[in-house]
Amino acid sequence: MNGQFQIAMHILTLLDQEPGELISSEYIAGSININPVLVRKEIKNLRNYGLITSKEGQAGGYSLGRSPEKITLGDVYKAVNNGPALGQAKNLPNPDCPVGRQINQHLNTLADDVQLAIINQLNSITLAAFSLKFK
Amino acid sequence: MNGQFQIAMHILTLLDQEPGELISSEYIAGSININPVLVRKEIKNLRNYGLITSKEGQAGGYSLGRSPEKITLGDVYKAVNNGPALGQAKNLPNPDCPVGRQINQHLNTLADDVQLAIINQLNSITLAAFSLKFK
């Protein structure tokens, strides 16, 4: 279980504090208290989902990819795709056992349902609403 | 992200296949395809939550702690307590930053809401209903 979602939320919240301005990975890393390279890696991912835009070169930096009212926390969750919320076993169940043979299939549909419930819940909150708590 | 929930579900499903009988950790491990000690470790935990009972000595083994109609998958989820579903960052945010200072608090209430949504979803399914798929 890793902290991608938290890091992503921290980044996006920071970017929403100073709308229009470009913020550097070093500044962001200083607030999160992690390595700037990790920030840039996570931003690379979030940018693939249109949540962040970046500008290279001196005076470059990052800003939100679209209005924070149009970013839901469900969007963030889907972007980080932190693996199934119920966890992921790495065993290969015994195919000679009636339970072992089928269990992964049933656990997977279960995981899908849970993921849907999570995204539903998170879609009810926008980044704008979340980051309002810090102003 | 680990596989505790899946292992727990596998164990409980197996126990529900042969009601009344005692099943050994070795048999269970053979179906899951993991080490028997891991099975006993997970069972120790599930037993603390009343989901499994055990009997020592020769001809000993495991069985369900209560009727499978009275075990919901939410109970299992709570028992394994796989850590927050949204993940867990291990950084210590910068307390001199307005965002860093407060973000963990806000992320935690978010995590609580999500956990509630998950448990709600999982409580709608009993072990009896789940394990029926294997009969």
Next chain:
DNA sequence: CATAACTGTAACAAATTTAATTACATTAAA
């Protein structure tokens, strides 16, 4: 009552995953 077949648990080792670091190429403003 001795043995065999289990559970219970601790201690350690291996494997995997996550996070951190270093290095440097690329870009663009000043």
Next chain:
DNA sequence: TTTAATGTAATTAAATTTGTTACAGTTATG
């Protein structure tokens, strides 16, 4: 042309998870 950024690869370090070994404790059974 220098400076301050991003972009990204490669490597190392740390933490977590899983697997293994060993053995003490328990109880049915011959």
